[in-house]
Amino acid sequence: MIVWTDFHRTLSEYADGFASLAAAYDGTAGSSAELEAVIDRYSALILEPRNTLMWEELIRREPEETERLAYRLRERSALCVALMEKYRALKLLEGAENDSGYFRNIEACIEEEFGSFTVTPESRVLMVGSGSFPMTPLLIARRTGAQVVGIDIDPEAVELGRKVVSRLGPELPIRLEASSVEQLDGLSTVTHIIFSSTVPVKYELLERLHPLTGEQTVVAMRYGGGLKSLFNYPIRQAADSRWRLAESLLKPGRIFDIALYRKAAVSHQLDGGAR
Ligand SMILES: C[S@@+](CC[C@H](N)C(=O)[O-])C[C@H]1O[C@@H](n2cnc3c(N)ncnc32)[C@H](O)[C@@H]1O
Incomplete structure (x- = not known):
């Protein structure tokens, strides 16, 4: 059974992962596969109805820390989504269209x-x-x-x-x-x-x-x-x-x-x- 502390750890790992993925951009689509896989997994986590209860439990237990974590995740995932579009554009222009759940x-x-x-x-x-x-x-x-x-x-x-x-x-x-x-x-x-x-x-x-x-x-x-x-x-x-x-x-x-x-x-x- 996943408890709220595990959910907090998972979300913190996403926040760290997004920061590294954003920093890896070098103007080419070299790191695109890893970013797309992480964004697809993150999208599934956000859309899983059972995780809503876990999120509410997190807010109840640690409101201030959860607010800070939400801010980091929002800011970093936004950067990564913009980057993912760059990768998609670069791949299209190189002749390779990509397909992702996101x-x-x-x-x-x-x-x-x-x-x-x-x-x-x-x-x-x-x-x-x-x-x-x-x-x-x-x-x-x-x-x-x-x-x-x-x-x-x-x-x-x-x-x-x-x-x-x-x-x-x-x-x-x-x-x-x-x-x-x-x-x-x-x-x-x-x-x-x-x-x-x-x-x-x-x-x-x-x-x-x-x-x-x-x-x-x-x-x-x-x-x-x-x-x-x-x-x-x-x-x-x-x-x-x-x-x-x-x-x-x-x-x-x-x-x-x-x-x-x-x-x-x-x-x-x-x-x-x-x-
Ligand atoms: C993820 S893209 C989304 C749009 C998507 N291509 C579509 O057609 O649905 C979000 C874009 O918003 C841009 N952006 C962020 N802040 C902005 C601002 N204050 N004014 C204009 N664009 C902004 C980012 O640079 C990024 O390219």
Whole structure:
């Protein structure tokens, strides 16, 4: 029987392992197999329902240490997931596509991204944290015909991402930029925004985007609570926010959940109009 102390040890080992794997990156895909195997095992651990009880027991027994451990795991696993996308991009560009349980899970999440906020060919989508392997921009542009702009804080990710798009969808209306939200052209015409779950400052960016975007803009915020918060930055209370939570899409068996927001003033108008 696994006890909470064993579970704590296992999680600490993942935190140490992620730090070594991130440090091993040398601009090539040399260490990719090991990283992919660890991320796949970690994904399975996060999604195993029995581990939720173990996690709750850990929090009950050692709340402060568990909080610190969760912080380390979230930060380091986010770095490793970004790195795994670099490896995936490098392998694609070398002519060897790879397949992992983690990527299959993410791609299944993207299918259901916007819930009732339908994306049409006329939509303009902004993805914050588009990554080195821009699965979301590629999937949305291909499925819906919408124009997609991806931004990423990491110039290497943008450079790799552009090459991946040139390889997998050169005809698709996708633009990738190493730009801050304030520097981006055409923000007032964006209809849909998606936040990658592993962007630490996603709620700060959400607030900064409010005055820069149109009244009808809607947001899909990827997040993870409970055990999933060891792999995703969690949802935040938006009590004072100018964005209103419109829908929560909880996805058992998926790496992240999705919170859909729209502008608070628009929600009031809609509520008023319905009465
Ligand atoms: C794991 S990738 C995710 C996206 C994935 N490629 C997709 O299409 O679903 C997360 C990316 O977020 C980026 N990132 C982290 N912080 C950011 C920030 N403040 N602004 C923009 N991008 C950020 C990282 O550099 C990383 O490339």
